[in-house]
Amino acid sequence: MRTDAVLKPSDVDSLREAVRQQPRVWPKGAGTKTALGPPEGAVVVEVSQLRGVLDYDPAEFTFTALAGTPVRDVEQLLARHGQYLPFDPPLSAAGATLGGTLASGLSGPGRYRYGGVRDFVLGVRFVDGQGELVRAGGKVVKNAAGFDLAKLMTGSLGRLGVLVEVSFKVFPAPRACASLRVDRADFEAAWGLLRALYTSSFDLEAVDLVPPGTVWVRVAGRPESLSTRLQRLRAFLQGGEVVEDDSRIWEEVREFRWVPSGWTLVKVPVTPRRVLDLERELVPTASLRRYSVGGNVAWVAWSEEPAALSGLLARLGLRALRVLGPPGPPFLGRADSDGFSSRVKQALDPAGRFGPYP
Amino acid sequence: MLHEIPVDRYGAVGRRMAGAVEACVHCGFCLAACPTYRVLGEEMDSPRGRIFLMKEVLEGHLQPQEAAPFVDRCLGCFGCVTACPSGVAYGELLTPYREYASAKVRRPWPDRLLRWLAMETLPHPARLRAALGLARLVRPAAPYLPARLRAMVSLVPDRLSRPRRPASTVAAAGARRARVAVLVGCVQRVLHPEIHEATVRVLARNGVEVVVPDQQGCCGALALHVGEGVRARRLARRNLLAFPEDVDAVITDAAGCGSAMKEYGLLFSGQPEEEQARKLAARVQDVSEFLNGLGIETPPPLPAPTRAVYQDACHLLHAQGVRDAPRRLLGAVGNLEVVEPAEAELCCGSAGTYSLEHPDVAAELGRRKVRGLLDTDPDVVVTGNVGCMVQIRAHLRAAGRPVPVLHTVQVLDLAYRGQGLPRLA
Amino acid sequence: MDRARVLQGLRTLYPESRILTRPAELAAYESDALTAFRARPLAVVLPETREEVVATVRWCHRHGIPFVARGSGTSLSGGSLPVPEGIVIALNRLNRILRLDPEERIAVVEPGVVNLDVSRAAAPFGLYYAPDPSSQPVCTIGGNVAFNSGGAHCLKYGMTSNHVLALEVVLADGEVVRFGGESLEGVGPDLVGLFVGSEGLFGIALEVTLRLVPKPEAYRTVLAAYRSLEAAGDAVAQVVASGLLPGAVEIMDRLSIEAAEAAVHAGYPEDAAALLIVELEGEEPEVEAELAELLEVVRASGAYEVRLARDEADRQRIWKGRKGAFSAVGRLSPDYLVQDGVVPRTQLGTALAEIERLSRRYGLRVANVFHAGDGNLHPLILYDGRQPGQLQRAEELAGEILRLCIRLGGSITGEHGVGMEKRQYLAEMFSEPDLEVMRRLRRAMDPGEIANRGKMFPVPQKLEAAAAS
Structure with a gap:
């Protein structure tokens, strides 16, 4: 079996056939998450031909599309009707597909709200x-009928099944957005702001912390109330620079354009309180960090061998997913194995066609 | 809820009991409101569970003896009635059911003896006074007594005043605005005759002529709550004759008595006195309800700022639906801050003779109640029922903070007389 | 295993006082909030620690005894109906909030904790637990997790599944597993998402980590009265289309208004054929700006009376009426069936008109009270079980309504779960391969099918007929 074999089924039946025929297969969308590669010995099944929106009624605020549909296409369609996917699917401009976004379980800064x-x-x-x-x-x-396998597929990395079609709900897009940039003398002070915002009753789209001491906050809503809300927020944060035309700034974040080419980017789920511990460990390393979603995700860009990062994360009891950079085993940090996921794997893929669950 | 109760077999109350079962949809909204469920966490000790069990018994699918421990454990606080969205008239099921089942349930002799003792002493002021005197003598031996006797003794007050009753007629001060008759019952007359006196003074002060009928007696509440219908009717019959018809209202200042008298219609359902009982029941009002409806003269402010925590008596809040009236009356008193405790809607565990028959549950509820009250850091506790006062006082004492406990009318009375409320030394 | 041996075995795990076996004790556990089904278990046990739950499950697994975990028994789909040959594990005494961490916005609770008690505990910190099923003063988190409970405020922030971060679970064969974490984000497949809503078929949640959210700064609750149910339905479409994102959009029809008003005196407009409740929530200036637009939309939609909640007490009354509406319908009829179908939001009008037609055809009254913003219908089919044939007619009508929901592209359940009640309809919504994967998952967790046996999966017709006879 050649490991570089690539199949491009043109419809669902040939996809099913491909899965049945091959002892080991691995589904691929646009390949934007470069670090997520096929398990050893797997035939790559590209779903890029399974694309297109199947069902979209703007009045319904939901859509159904084939898994290989680029997120970008859907976002453009939604935007024409004043709607959007509020979780800022990452790497959309780079061509990420709906299936790949779901299978990698990635969300962008807008996930905060x-x-x-x-x-x-x-x-x-x-x-x-x-x-x-x-x-x-x-x-x-x-919908509460039957087991929620749609959620289970989130983050399954193609190891539980090959996504063919996905349905999402969408929200009305805000009519106006603006951001606030707040700089503090050191990380700890900025971290304090992040935590204060986290328990406040402000309705924020995104709250990101960029070392050494910058907090970015995004506010969205009606144009007539936006300036009042920004003022109140500035009062709460005791300052901050308002950035009115902020879409480019957040697109940079969504697309990980701040990550130097060739570096490894990992997603580290964390909690606001633990952000400080993590930052302290990472400061002396050759890394770039961005703490997103109010301190619930650390995006860590790493220039060297990922093994060292994995050890560091494991010491902190954290587990991470590789996203960009050279391919390798998907998870870093704390090893996780539980009797639940192995049983799930056994039920959905008893022959192990999609590779072992790492 | 669907049922197969042979309605006709249960006489005049059969239809009403079945009606309560039908209205119940088994949704469980009552669970959170039920003190025994909150303490025990068992379905059969919840209102929904008890309704189900009573239904099973009335249908003939369950022996009354089997259901008895759980139905007995109901405090009859009616917290579930307030919480019920379906409008289940729980009392219309519970009260007749208890009477029906009491004849069919065989209780162990200590239970029967205790109940007999309670029924033979509590409604009779002279006997009660003698019993209390005796209980005070045994109090030093309390730790060596069985639980239920210990519970009984712990409730005995430190001081006993001579049983008194107000004069038969008290004229209204100033122009007469109304004429009422007052129930002076039994237990309260022995334990706290000063509450009746306060009631009469406050009424008179507000232009109400008060009569205190001589021939009246115990309202029958205690017997009613434990299913002793015959005894309850015997006691109530006396009141049917004693209370005059030419009054604007029959006033009670003990929530338990008020709720029992408002149930006289149900008690005499299908009996010759039914019509008469209904008429009397319709005239019964709690003193706070009546005064609030009448409108009171604003009392002078208290001499010192005082914080009172108001404790709803279940038989006022849940059984009679009187919530705002006492709060409005207390709100009229200057320098008095009225605060609400956590779990305000939960029973204190007194519930007539309940604290004597189920001391464990009652004590747990008493402790919980007092914790909630003390958390508000009050100068005084105010409530509208003598049973609650006794229970709360005992548990405040046990908690080491014997804050004074007053009846709503006592607060008004002291305010009118320009006196401050008693305080913890 | 016969009953005596089962009881003997349970006595090795529990003191006598925490094994319920007497007829009166067991009778009380025969039904949950769906009384159309009744079954008397062999025993009910009352564990007080997670170790006891684990030991009980292991014992059941070893001896092949089915078990049903039960919280407050408020399921409207018969989800906690006992199994006659099995036991009930009543989790009400596992009701401790183990950790409340306001800075991390999480609460770690035992399964028997009451939903509203989480919000009560979080309130001093300006936080609350968002999912608010109508039974929230009594229903437990364990039950919410098993059935992915919803509520009136799902539109913006989702259901239980969107608010559970981590779980410790004893699987049906006794293995204890933990998954999820304290972060809002995770890596790897969403196992928490799979477990929530699995209807007790995988095992029992022992510990649940919940996400808390800051209490909105302001609420604006609008009541609008309409002359017809369709007009109210159309108004929902207009509110949604306006680009507003309210916290809740609810509709009550004439029957349910009447019942709720009798129960709580919520002050709903009288004589309305339908009532629309829309609640905005968020920052004060934003909500104020949204309100102006909402009122415009609602007035233009043909409401003949529009009222704003005066204060928090008024708002609470409005919600109390809405949340008590199911039970309050008990005032109108001795029995009723609650349905929980979902239709695409644009199909609300069609669905309501069709339900109205079915109601007339079957000669049974149907009250409607539902989460309009989600397209989640709750038709309450009123019947009198004492009239021969009425229950059967009501069930047939319910079936037609569910099929209608499927036909319109919706679901047979939005938030009550499949349970006992709708298990035959699951096969109309999903194909055999879909169901087979779900069965494989179930057997992977529970080879003996002892956990909440008989729920969710369609029973082969032959067995169903045998059970009925």
Whole structure:
């Protein structure tokens, strides 16, 4: 079996056939998450031909599309009707697909307000390890029928099934946005702001902390109330520079343009309180950091061998996902194995066609 | 809820009991409001569970003896009635059911003896006084007594005044605005005759002529709550005759008595006196309800700022639906801050003779109640029922902070007389 | 295993006082909030520690005894109905809030903690637990997790699933597993998302880590009265289309208004054929700006009376009426079936008109009270079980409504779960391969199918018929 084999099924049936035929397969969208590569010996199945929006009624605030549809296409379609995906799917400009976004379980800074990709997915169709086409969830915003396999597919990295079709809910896009940049003398002071914002009743789209001491806050809503809200926020933060035309700034963040080419980028789930511990460990290293979602995610760009980073994270009891950079095992840091996920794997992919669950 | 109760078999109350079962949809909203469920966390000790059990018994699917421990454990606080969105008239099921089941349930002799003792002493002022005197003598031996006797003794007050009753007629001060008759009952007359006196003074002060009928007696509440319908009717019959018809209201200043008298119609359901009982019941009002409806003269402010925590008596709040009236009256007193405790809607565990028959549950509720009250850091506790006063006082004493406990009318009375409220030394 | 042996085994795990076996004790556990189903278990046990729960599950696994975990028994789908050959594990005494960390905005709780008690505990810190099923003063977090409970405020912030961060679970074969974490984000498949809503078929949650959210600074609650249910339905579409994102959008029809008004005197406009409740929440200046637009939209939608909640007490009354509406309908009829179908929001009008038509055809009254913003219908089918054939007709009508929801592209349940009640309809919503994957998952956790046996999955018709006879 050649490891560089690539199949490009043109429809669902040939995808099912591909899964049935190959002892080991690995689904790929646009390949924007460069660090996430195929397991050893797997035939790559590109789903890029399974693209297109199948169902979108703007009045319904939901859509269904094939998994290989670029997020960008969907966002443009939604924008024409004043709607959006509030979780800022990352690497959209780079060509990320809906399926890849769901399978990698990644959300951008806008996840702060209304939740991440897991909170917006409504239903999926996927091909399981036996080549069966399986549907779960639905197309309506509320649904409690059957097991929620759509959520399970979030972050499954193609190791539980090949996504074919996804349904999402969307929200009305805010009519106006602006950001506030607040600089503090040191990290600890900026971290204090982040935590104060986290328990405040301000409705914020995004709260990011960039070392050494900058906090970025995004506010969105009606144009007529925006300036009042920014003023109140400035009063709370005791200062801050208002940036009115802020879409470019946040796009840079979503696209990870701040990550130097060739570096490894990892996603580290953390909590606001633990951000300080992590930063202290990382300051002496050759890394760039961005603490997003109010301190719930650390994005760490790493220039050297990931093994050292993995050891550091493990010492802190943190687990991380590789996103950009040279491919390698997807997880770094604390090893995780539980009886639950291995049973899930066994049920969905008993023959291990999608590779071992790492 | 669907049922197969043979309605006709249960006489005049059959239809009403079945009606309560039908209205229940088993949604469980009552669980949080039920003191025994909060303490025990068991379905059969919840209102929904008890309704189900009573239904099963009335249908003939369950022996009354089996259901008895759980139905007995109900405090009859009616917290569930306030919480129920379906409008289940729980009292219309519980009270007749208890009477029906009491004949069918065989209780161990200590239970029967205790209940008999309670029924033979509490409603009779002279006997009660003698019993209390005796209990005070045994108090030093309390730690060696069985739990229920210990509970009984712990409730005995330190001081006993001579039983008194107000004069038969007290004229209104100034122009007469109303004429009422006052129930002076039994237990309160022995334990706290000063509450009746305060009631009469406050009424008179507000232009109400007060009569205190001589022939009246215990309202029957204690017997009613434990299902002794025959005894309750015997006691109530006396009051049907004693209370005059030419009054604007029959006033009670003990919530338990008020709620029992408002139930006289149900108690005599299908009996010759039903019509008469209904008429009397319709005239019954709690003193706070009546005064609030009448409108009171604003008392002078208290001499010193005082913080009172108001404790709803279940038989006022839940059984009679009187919530705002006492709060409004207390709100009229200057220099008095009225605060609300946590879990205000939860029973204190007194509930008539309940604290004597189920001391464990009652004590747990008493401790919880007092914790909530003391958390508000009060100068005084105010409530509207003598049973609650006794229970709360005992638990305040046990908690080491014996804050004074007053009836709502006592606060008004002291304010009118330009006196401050008693304080913890 | 016969009953005596089961009880003997349980006595090795529990003191006598925490094993319920007497007829009266067991009778009380026969039903949850869906009384159309009743089953008497062999015993009910009352664990007080997680170790006891684990030991009980292991014992059940070893001896093949089915178990049903139960909280407050408020399921409207028969989700906590006991199994006659099994035991009930009543989790009400595992009701401790183990950790409340306001700075990290999390609460770690035992499964028997009451939903509203989490918010009560968080209130001093300006935080609350957002999912608010109508039964929130009594229902437990364990039950909410098992059935992915919703509530009136799902539109903006989602259901239980969107508010659970981590779980410790004893699987049906006794293995204890932990997954999820304290962060809002995770890596790897969303196992928490899979477990929430699994209807007790995988095992029992022992510890639940919940996300708390800051209490909104301001609320504006608008009541609008309409002359017809369709007009109210159309108004919802207009509110949604306006680009507003309210916290809640609810509709009550004439029957449910009447019942709720009798129960709580909420001050709903009288004579309304339908009532729309829209609640905005958020920062004061934003909410104020949104309100102006909302009032414009609502007035233009044909409401003949529009009222704003005067203060917090008034707002609470409005919600108390809405949340007590199901139970209050008990005043109108001796029995009713609650349905929980979902339709695409643009199909609300069609669905309501069709339900109205079905109601007339079956000669049964249907009260409607629902989460309009989510398209989540709650038709309450009123019937009198004493009239021969009425229950069966009501069930048939319910079935037609569910099929209608599926036909319109929706779901048979939005938030109550499949439970006992809708298990036959799951096969109409999902294909055999879909169900087979779910069955494989279930067996992977519970090879003996002892955890909440009989729920969710369709029972083969033959077995169903045998059970009925």
